Amino acid sequence: MEDKRKYYGHTKEDPVTKNVLPKTDWQLLLDHLQSVSRLAEERAGKFGAGKLGSIAGLVHDLGKYSVEFQNRLERKSAKVDHATAGAQAVYKWYGPMVGGALAYAVAGHHGGLPDGAKGNEKNLPGRLKKTDIPNYQAYIQELVLPGLVETDLSSIPIPKTKNMAAFSRAFFIRMLYSCLVDADYLDTESFMTPDRAAARTETVSLATLLTRLNVQLDKLGERSREQPSTINTARQGILANCVAMAQQAPGLFTLTVPTGGGKTYSSLAFGLNHAVKYEKERVIYVIPYTSIIEQNAQVFREALEEVGAVEPVVLEHHSSFEYPDMSFEDWNPDEKAHRLASENWEAPVVVTTSVQFFESLFANKGSRCRKLHNMVNSVIILDEAQMLPVEFLQPCLWALAELVLNYGATVVLCTATQPAVKPLLPAGLTPIEIMPNPKELQQIFKRVTVEYAGAMTDEQVAAAMADKQQVLTIVNTRRHARLLFDRLQQLMPEGNYHLSARMCPAHRRQVLDAIREALKLGKPCRVVSTQLIEAGVDVDFPAVFRAAAGLDSIAQAAGRCNREGRRPEGGRVIVFDPEKHGMPSRGRFQEVASIAKEVMRRAARNSEDVQSPEAIEFYFREFFSEEEKYLDATGIIQSLDAGKRELAFPFPEIAEKFQLIDSATFPVVVPWDTRAEELMDEAEYHPFPASRARSLQPYVVQIYQHELAALEKNRAIKLVGGILRFITDRSFYDDCFGLKDAGEVKAAQDVWIF
Template identity: 45%
Template sequence: MYYAHTTENANKSDWQTLKDHLESVAQISSGFADDFGSGRIAYAGGLLHDIGKYSGEFQNRLEGRRIRVDHSTAGAVEAKGLYNPSLSRILEYIIAGHHGGILNYGTPESGLECRIKNAVLHDYSAYKYEVEPPDLNSFNPTLVCSPTKPGFTISFYIRMLYSCLVDADSLDTERFANPEKSALRGKYESFESLFEKFENRMRDISLSCEDTPVNQSRNEIYQECRRKAELKPGIFTLSVPTGGGKTLSSMAFALLHLKKYDLKRIFYVIPYTSIIEQNAKVFREIFGSGNVLEHHSNYDPGKEGFEDVGDFNQEDMLKLSSENWDMPVVVTTNVQFFESLFSNKRSRCRKIHNLSGSVIILDEAQMLPTKYLKPCLSALSELVRNYGSTVVICTATQPKIGDFLDEDIQPVEIMESPKELYEHFRRVHVNNLGDISDEELSERITGHHQALCVVNTRKHARLLYQRITESEISKDDGSCFHLSAGMCPVHRREQLEKIRSLLKEGKPCRVISTQLIEAGVDVDFPFVYRARTGIDSIAQAAGRCNREGKRDLGEIFVFRSTEDYGKATSWQSRTAEIGEMIFREFEDPLSPEAVSEYFKKLYFNEGDEGLDKKKILLSLEKRVGECAFPFGDVSDDFRIIDENTKDIIIPFDDSARKAIKEIQKIGFPENYGRKLQGYSVSVYPHEFKALNESNALELIADRYYILTSESLYSEKTGLLRISSDEFNGALLIA
């Protein structure tokens, strides 16, 4: 008898047999891959993935002998002998990498080729008496290759099959080792039920809304999205001005489209966690907490106050679904979504097969990272072309993406007349202030009852805020607020609640912020100032002005700071230069024609290389004839977030301090680590070095750096900007 997994019982009566494990993984993996016509090859991968465990040496290891056994290469070697080179190569990748990640194909000296060529394996031939790999001679993947990027199509297919295998392997192992945990999966409602909930909520909203011109236009957008949901799956664009209600309208499209074409899930992909928290809350209120997964680095489901439902806990269920995105509605970030699609790691790849046959909504699509624009669009194209998914690209400032897509995958605009829609929702007038000092800028801001000013750097935001709060006019009367990424998320949320309350009550409110307030944060100011930057960012700032149309026109003032610390830097500088051109060429720099021209110039300025900075697409085409792909290199290269930063934890409130004490007490994070996710601030290496060398940080659980100096974190502006220069042993605050 051969076994896959053990229990504490020495008599082996309840150990999982290897045959049962292989057959179960094969069936689960095959079921996943059936969604894209590849159940047979996925079944073969499932049967072969652990055949190395048929060796006597591995069985001895299960019985307690401390020996190292390579059990994952055996299935890859066997596949090489069983199947034709094209199919065997696919299986080699997914089987050999089912624990450590998909390898680069590499060379005879390194990578997958080296591993198979030089494998030293124990005798595993006993597998032939228990399992029989399927005949794949007549199997051909039903792939439609990209006419310009066949290597991308094939490598993407390998990732999807890999996802099916590792998720199936994880699920079957969990079912054996932890049946109570496994039983929590899939405890969500049907889409029939969710559709009914959505219809009821929209009916209630319709009855409670005032019959204003803005609400009439929102309803027209909503109805148009419902009508276009009848169109066949593909890539769609949804060009709706800020305030047009695209969140609920795009969800209406997704639900009706899913219903008509029998799709499986809805993914809502958003650039910033601030928007995710807002939208996920809306969706939970409509569909119920147990049907919506909010998945990003700062999310703590424990803070939602979930209750036990019957014999299971919703919080535990959501934690499990974050592993493989098995949930009707998933709200996640650009980082989670795209880095998973380009990763070679088991944990990240595990979930991507569930994107097959789904509706994927990209909100604020202008925030797609320019240096990865072509790889991102290629991935979306593959999901549509070969995996039965529909993609909806939503934005108020629609980048012209059709030029970067293959001819067989071209977007369809959902709105009939985006230009007329823009004019109807036009609620702001854009003023060009030209050069302006902080002294004059602060006087202008304090001269308004309510105003928002968005600048390009943390330093500018902090110094401008300090100038205003120290002025004779304001005298720090509690009407001025600062927002930046130097404040931990919990701190920012508290400030935003105060801001919204003052705005609603009509009280004085002036906010100085970095660009984090621009994307989807629901605030409404009569006057907005924006430091010169790209047109897309100016349009986003304009979305915080006269948002509800309470005035004929709100006023946007675009300015160029004369302060050295107020100048745009690096990427912002390039987009600002192109923005300057648009201001010169168009009377209304936010019109659809102006925005289209802005993106045209931006993409032309970046060139082909700038839209695929790490040459990811090129690397996948170099050895496509050999099916030799650099999976590991691509995974390392595709990083939306600059990893050259470190997170430090701010003991901002009692909840944070309690979690820190618990971790210090038990010595490892356990569930407390998740509770700290809303209290982190990212710092650059020189800042981290300065903090660490001055004993302002404490490392706990070998993982979390805690800020121990209260004087370095302000309740007004967050973490003070510091340098590593020392004066009498003290940090210099810049």
């Protein structure tokens, strides 16, 4: 006898009473499966796997065809495993390779990509053999699993070399998973919470954004012509080269532009021109530091967004806050659009951090992987590419190569000190340099001499600073910055400034404005800063002291010296060996600084410029040679290779290993000024406090677990809305140094932080 039962995928609640509505308002399971199948096919079709995306969407909820799950919807039974059924079906139907890839995505569409190793019933092999799952064969009344023909698989990504086989296949599984979970989220959202779906606004075309950018660039060009100089002429030449080279075929590019060469606008011009020419879907701008992401995002907004527009043109996505679901209803329209776009990067221009970008590429949870398919057919620009973390350099480069070779992406490694990564790239991938004359550019932008001064005590550095009207000293640790500043204050109490990440962005911005004003007016201006000032901060000092560091950091410091080239005598950068508290004990910082010092000595012996492309290349060759065994320190590529025959990939383990920041930090909001206090009060008494998270970002300081614990012990922290941490005692925030490093808040070892 034919079963006339209706099978449902989701119930529906009354938006006001939250009571479950009658079944006539529920979503039919077949409708859900067909919709997810269509959406997943669209997404996977971008990399030739449309048929596999369609199948994954069609089978992902096969387990809901069981009586037990239908009873669960009626609240008559406990939780039911509904993902294993579809995984077993595709594995049986399509075999261990194609079916195995599909099984990973289907089995993990709620809990995350599972481990492919045998021996644990929760891992994929255990789930594929699981027998105690409810009978779901009723699906055959409504669905027929489609067959696969050769043409369905002819365009899917394949490993370009034998040694990339495991990495490429695992990458493909993660991409397929991204398509499925995003499709599932979107269809479920469309049915369950249509107001959320409606808030996903249409985006602006890249052609429109390119037109807007050209208007801005014309204004900047006119300003440069009104103030003619060799530097301004060179910047216009850099921009013109970027626009011209954007016509080159998609691939891997390097953009070697000296600090001060205007590479932010020029690289964006390359990205948008290239995207329009080759019908790319978005431009993704990856920045190493959270401290400057807001600055770059603002530059892009001013160039690309129209005042008052709601659509998310420039999506700024980093990890200061996560947005809890319960707060959505109270977000204003532009906040809603931004938040929703951050879930899957559905925006034409994304500005994000290296942490967010790369950790997503190696994640196994749906919430982190949803965005991956939107990296396909995109232009990806990595600013300050030399800052890619050494311990994960090989996996990072392989991921970028995979995006270029198999997923239609164009990648630009953008830096003033181009790392010598060519020997580390797989599959013979060779980058194309956008600038025809990096060496000549280096000479044009050569505004400083770099000299190595040897060891200097804090007292000697402070005395040298006090002897100058305007000077910047960049150190490696917050502790050193504070001790040196205190020493300077004793010698010369006026005209001194301190900068570190202990200060909230609003505080730093105020201090930087004061610094720029003092520099402009020729007033005394002596600054002690951590490395954060090297990250694209536009300041111009006649002299800079730099505590020993890598040559790339020294080059960044030089970019804050005689920046505009208006001092005929040039600027001076003095590199010194600090006292013990000035060198981080974590990582291999000492070794990196030693290589830089050897390069400086070598350059001095040979009368060479330490900032020349040759010196930089020598530094990175030595660096990578010295660090070769650490380029994949956690063994990610090796752990994938171990399981390549049976697609036994340890996805959860890799996600856990791939942590670019080895110590988790927590955002705390500080009562820096009256505006901060007003926003904090507003959030505290608001029914949805987290809806005020973005407006509070200028008042956020990131702290470590031990610091958070110490503040909580002192009852200086209040948790608001389950997510926002407020500093409640203003005395814990210093008007000079920012959030206090109280004596009772001591780390087990030195913390090197930007």
